[in-house]
Amino acid sequence: AIQLTQSPSSLSASVGDRVTITCRASQGISSALAWHQQKPGKGPNLLIYDASSLQSGVPSRFSGSGSGTDFTLTISSLQPEDFATYYCQQFNSYPLTFGPGTKVDIK
Amino acid sequence: QVHLQESGPGLVKPSETLSLTCTVSGYSISGGYYWGWIRQPPGKGLEWIGSISHSGTTYYNPSLKSRVTISLDTSKKQFSLKLSSVTAADTAVYYCARASPTDWFDSWGQGTLVTVSS
Numbered sequence: 001a002i003q004l005t006q007s008p009s010s011l012s013a014s015v016g017d018r019v020t021i022t023c024r025a026s027q028g029i030s031s032a033l034a035w036h037q038q039k040p041g042k043g044p045n046l047l048i049y050d051a052s053s054l055q056s057g058v059p060s061r062f063s064g065s066g067s068g069t070d071f072t073l074t075i076s077s078l079q080p081e082d083f084a085t086y087y088c089q090q091f092n093s094y095p096l097t098f099g100p101g102t103k104v105d106i107k
Numbered sequence: 108q109v110h111l112q113e114s115g116p117g118l119v120k121p122s123e124t125l126s127l128t129c130t131v132s133g134y135s136i137s138g139g140y141y142w143g144w145i146r147q148p149p150g151k152g153l154e155w156i157g158s159i160s161h162s163g164t165t166y167y168n169p170s171l172k173s174r175v176t177i178s179l180d181t182s183k184k185q186f187s188l189k190l191s192s193v194t195a196a197d198t199a200v201y202y203c204a205r206a207s208p209t210d211w212f213d214s215w216g217q218g219t220l221v222t223v224s225s
Contacts (some may be wrong), residue, residue, distance in 0.1 A: 099152070
């Protein structure tokens with residue numbers, strides 16, 4: 001199975017900050033990566049698919065990049081509603097796997 | 108807009124079978140998307156359980172394959188999960204989700220907590 005690691009595991013940031021989260025795959029997955037946002041007590045919400053495609057309805061301050069084994073999710077200007085946990089997900093091969101998550105909280 | 112809603116018992120006894128149903132509205136379950144189950148133990152990350160295509164082909168996580176069955180009922184606009192021989196390690200919030208044909212999950216249910224305990 002393809003393993004995903006994320007860094008950092010948590011971070012503290014202020015409203016307006018630029019935030020970058022990294023996801024690394026244990027083997028190459030081309031661009032078969034998605035990013036999901038999860039708020040406490042809620043189901044996840046898709047932000048990015050195919051590594052860099054913005055899901056419809058998601059604010060443009062979210063962006064994704066990368067291919068192969070290294071990927072990033074960037075929030076250009078952190079907003080109060082962005083404090084949440086972020087998960088990467090690979091869909092290059094079964095079994096589908098998720099990263100361990102990055103929790104973004106308020107500094 | 109597609110909406111998914113999980114339903115089923117919130118408490119299951121050890122060694123018994125966990126059964127959950129996901130009801131889909133706002134999109135034809137017979138359309139070109141896939142339908143999946145994912146779980147999240149309390150305070151932990153997400154684990155894919157398995158998926159089923161619109162034609163009924165199933166894909167399971169090898170770590171759970173011997174205990175999992177996912178099925179589709181197009182007449183009821185539902186798909187279901189059965190997980191047999193459960194233990195406390197199966198206690199989790201269970202999510203149903205819609206997946207693109209290339210398997211990224213684009214719509215999720217709100218989740219349902221299932222506790223395994225006697």
